Amino acid sequence: MNAQPSRVAVLAHDLFPGRAKTATGVIRYADYDVAAVLDRANPGTRVSDHISIPDDRDAPVVESMADALELGDVDALVVGIAPIGGGFDESWRDDVEYALREGIDVIAGLHYFLGEDEDFSSLAEEHGATIHDVRKPHPDLTVAEGRASEVDADVVLTVGTDCSVGKMTVSLELTRAAQERGVDAAFIPTGQTGIMIAGWGNPIDRVVSDFTAGAVEEMILEKGDDHDVLFVEGQGSIIHPAYSAVTCGILHGSMPDAMVLCHVAGRDAIHGYEDTAIPSPETYVDLYEDLAAPVHPGEVVAGAVNTSAIDADEEARATLDEFGSSIGGPAADPIRFDADEVLDALLGDRGR
Amino acid sequence: MNAQPSRVAVLAHDLFPGRAKTATGVIRYADYDVAAVLDRANPGTRVSDHISIPDDRDAPVVESMADALELGDVDALVVGIAPIGGGFDESWRDDVEYALREGIDVIAGLHYFLGEDEDFSSLAEEHGATIHDVRKPHPDLTVAEGRASEVDADVVLTVGTDCSVGKMTVSLELTRAAQERGVDAAFIPTGQTGIMIAGWGNPIDRVVSDFTAGAVEEMILEKGDDHDVLFVEGQGSIIHPAYSAVTCGILHGSMPDAMVLCHVAGRDAIHGYEDTAIPSPETYVDLYEDLAAPVHPGEVVAGAVNTSAIDADEEARATLDEFGSSIGGPAADPIRFDADEVLDALLGDRGR
Numbered sequence: 273m274n275a276q277p278s279r280v281a282v283l284a285h286d287l288f289p290g291r292a293k294t295a296t297g298v299i300r301y302a303d304y305d306v307a308a309v310l311d312r313a314n315p316g317t318r319v320s321d322h323i324s325i326p327d328d329r330d331a332p333v334v335e336s337m338a339d340a341l342e343l344g345d346v347d348a349l350v351v352g353i354a355p356i357g358g359g360f361d362e363s364w365r366d367d368v369e370y371a372l373r374e375g376i377d378v379i380a381g382l383h384y385f386l387g388e389d390e391d392f393s394s395l396a397e398e399h400g401a402t403i404h405d406v407r408k409p410h411p412d413l414t415v416a417e418g419r420a421s422e423v424d425a426d427v428v429l430t431v432g433t434d435c436s437v438g439k440m441t442v443s444l445e446l447t448r449a450a451q452e453r454g455v456d457a458a459f460i461p462t463g464q465t466g467i468m469i470a471g472w473g474n475p476i477d478r479v480v481s482d483f484t485a486g487a488v489e490e491m492i493l494e495k496g497d498d499h500d501v502l503f504v505e506g507q508g509s510i511i512h513p514a515y516s517a518v519t520c521g522i523l524h525g526s527m528p529d530a531m532v533l534c535h536v537a538g539r540d541a542i543h544g545y546e547d548t549a550i551p552s553p554e555t556y557v558d559l560y561e562d563l564a565a566p567v568h569p570g571e572v573v574a575g576a577v578n579t580s581a582i583d584a585d586e587e588a589r590a591t592l593d594e595f596g597s598s599i600g601g602p603a604a605d606p607i608r609f610d611a612d613e614v615l616d617a618l619l620g621d622r623g624r
Numbered sequence: 625m626n627a628q629p630s631r632v633a634v635l636a637h638d639l640f641p642g643r644a645k646t647a648t649g650v651i652r653y654a655d656y657d658v659a660a661v662l663d664r665a666n667p668g669t670r671v672s673d674h675i676s677i678p679d680d681r682d683a684p685v686v687e688s689m690a691d692a693l694e695l696g697d698v699d700a701l702v703v704g705i706a707p708i709g710g711g712f713d714e715s716w717r718d719d720v721e722y723a724l725r726e727g728i729d730v731i732a733g734l735h736y737f738l739g740e741d742e743d744f745s746s747l748a749e750e751h752g753a754t755i756h757d758v759r760k761p762h763p764d765l766t767v768a769e770g771r772a773s774e775v776d777a778d779v780v781l782t783v784g785t786d787c788s789v790g791k792m793t794v795s796l797e798l799t800r801a802a803q804e805r806g807v808d809a810a811f812i813p814t815g816q817t818g819i820m821i822a823g824w825g826n827p828i829d830r831v832v833s834d835f836t837a838g839a840v841e842e843m844i845l846e847k848g849d850d851h852d853v854l855f856v857e858g859q860g861s862i863i864h865p866a867y868s869a870v871t872c873g874i875l876h877g878s879m880p881d882a883m884v885l886c887h888v889a890g891r892d893a894i895h896g897y898e899d900t901a902i903p904s905p906e907t908y909v910d911l912y913e914d915l916a917a918p919v920h921p922g923e924v925v926a927g928a929v930n931t932s933a934i935d936a937d938e939e940a941r942a943t944l945d946e947f948g949s950s951i952g953g954p955a956a957d958p959i960r961f962d963a964d965e966v967l968d969a970l971l972g973d974r975g976r
Binding site: 356357414415416417418476477478479480481482483484485486510511512513514515516517518519520521523524525545547548549551555558559562563566567 | 708709766767768769770828829830831832833834835836837838862863864865866867868869870871872873875876877897899900901903907910911914915918919
């Protein structure tokens with residue numbers, strides 16, 4: 273994915289918004305416009321009926337690609353659902369084929385590569401459309417050289433207590449807030465949604481395991497001398513029974529100077545692995561810092577908690593205070609409130 | 625690689641024995657016979673001129689595949705060199721083609737898959753030979769379910785201060801020593817040499833990073849109810865700037881009950897990453913145990929040190945004692961001395 277589209281439709285059938293992390297991420301953060309969301313379960317509604325979103329990012333929800341095009345042209349269809357296992361649901365095929373037949377590009381982040389589907393690839397060729405499988409690593413990846421710390425930029429990595437705790441969102445919010453303060457900050461995407469939003473990046477969970485750190489390092493070296501701060505999107509959790517390898521590779525490959533520990537209020541076990549209890553925030557701080565130290569010392573400087581499950585603002589603020597006390601730094605919910613204190617802690621004199 | 629050969633030649637040109645880890649591993653541990661080693665730098669010598677080896681595992685060193693076949697039939701050629709990056713050296717091509725033309729199978733563990741080389745694959749087809757690329761993962765791997773601890777066997781994982789510190793050798797020596805005590809022990813291979821020796825296994829450093837833990841778990845679940853103890857071959861080191869992802873995935877995927885910390889006497893920085901100092905043994909014990917604990921608690925019970933760089937036995941024993949004191953358990957060099965104390969500590973009442 274080297275060219276950014278300007279106006280897209282987002283496929284999110286039946287799973288929008290709760291289980292359509294890619295769709296909501298693109299709607300909230302991408303530089304391009306979202307013309308419509310395809311969700312056959314909710315035609316006739318609007319995005320703002322389902323999630324809290326600024327007016328200028330609102331869009332209609334329609335039933336099909338054909339309906340989306342009646343509202344105006346788009347230059348890409350984004351597959352905005354990333355099911356566990358990354359498969360392709362055959363019920364999406366009609367919309368993808370409709371788009372390709374109209375010469376519209378398709379952008380997907382599945383483990384199932386649409387470009388290797390013969391029907392899709394021949395339709396794309398016939399109608400001059402391009403299929404972007406953003407989860408397909410480029411073929412020249414190799415092992416890390418342990419050089420990420422050489423770049424001029426400060427490197428800030430979001431780390432998690434679990435998967436789906438807001439690491440990408442926090443990285444994007446911090447990047448934007450830093451830029452608003454006049455700091456030259458850049459976002460380093462490591463997953464399919466981050467790549468769709470940024471228009472570039474290595475899908476770290478899909479690379480050969482030997483190259484996990486190397487694929488992150490490559491991005492840091494590419495961008496690190498052109499910016500003052502890099503906010504690196506973390507993945508998984510260092511105690512995740514399935515995905516900790518990805519987390520560990522990103523930790524050592526990016527060599528962060530500072531980390532932000534991300535959590536979701538109320539979660540007490542790893543999602544889908546209920547036997548694995550979530551330990552205290554202090555335990556995570558020690559694990560991440562101790563594991564980072566022999567390669568490159570970095571501190572957990574701040575926290576971020578998704579408090580959306582808590583109704584009262586006062587209670588949400590108390591939760592943030594408690595989390596911050598545990599880790600010895602400020603904690604924010606940048607979606608509900610703001611990221612000011614966290615940014616102060618991360619940027620020091622640079623962002624005042 | 626599902627069928628084991630019975631008699632092989634081992635290609636190790638110019639790098640035997642010091643940088644031919646796969647060749648020496650196969651010569652020392654494989655169930656099949658080694659008829660000859662191909663090393664154009666040392667024709668006319670014998671394996672025992674280069675490494676300490678039991679008489680029944682000695683073999684002549686010859687210049688080429690043609691010379692090897694003059695000494696008798698073999699049913700496979702093993703590529704016994706695994707250079708950094710896993711490439712194929714074109715100077716090996718004549719020997720590989722000679723073997724295939726004679727209908728002899730070729731077994732390789734490179735990142736470069738010989739079966740995808742058109743010259744090799746057409747020769748193999750023409751002459752009825754099979755190419756086994758043991759570093760090619762099977763296509764049905766998936767994410768871990770966090771279930772390795774459910775098996776009947778105790779799981780023992782070798783962990784390292786660095787790469788190439790003897791984790792495979794220690795795992796194989798402990799498996800053999802346990803079997804000699806009448807314990808039903810099995811070796812779980814995770815790298816190309818281990819797979820060549822055992823004749824099965826998943827090459828963990830080559831799987832998709834999301835599936836790192838899952839590929840280990842699959843092997844534990846497959847073998848864990850048929851044996852009393854599994855010795856899992858570890859990879860890399862949890863502080864390796866490039867390979868820690870693989871190490872972390874094996875740690876959480878195998879859910880070890882006990883760990884053996886492996887080291888090479890005299891090494892004080894990560895090989896090839898001289899900026900990364902090797903911390904104290906105590907630090908490694910804490911890192912491995914603390915990282916394991918939230919998923920499945922496991923202790924570093926013993927150590928293993930390669931003391932081959934130390935001349936005097938007395939000094940070697942002092943080094944082992946010191947290492948053992950640091951980690952709070954016995955430490956052995958199973959190649960130089962024996963593994964008795966370490967095995968006592970690991971097996972408890974089971975192996976007396």
